[in-house]
Amino acid sequence: MEIQFNSAWSDTPTLVCPGCGGDYLHQGNVEVFQPSHEDAIHGLHTIVGSAITAIDGDLANNPSRRRDGLIIWFHCEMCDVHPGLSIVQHKGNTFIEWLEPLNRMRTDDDWVIPNLPTNE
Ligand SMILES: [Zn+2]
DSSP states (O other), X not given: OOOOEEOSSOSSOEEXXXXXXXXXXXXXXXXXXXXXXXXXXXXXXXXXXXXOEEEEOOOTTOSSSSSOEEEEEEEESSSSOOOEEEEEEETTEEEEEEOSSTTOOOOXXXXXXXXXXXXX
């Protein structure tokens, strides 16, 4: 899904919600996926948010099939969408796109990992 910006009221364009076209998006948790090497199924998965900080080796939701990936989760003030903006490396290129479906946001409870420290 194409990323759009609103530059109507500011010199710095604002990110537009893929659900409603509004630009009142709030950043939530950030996930970083770092395979130990290309095509690796093991590596580091780091989650940082206001209620959780955790590290595990679960690369299952890596938006990149072969290399590093990052997801910034948002919520919109104007609609019920909780989109994830992914930044993906693939064959030397970097791709930025909204994850689909738009409402696949995971909650903090999904990220709580027993026996790992959190900042709650
Ligand atoms: Zn919206």
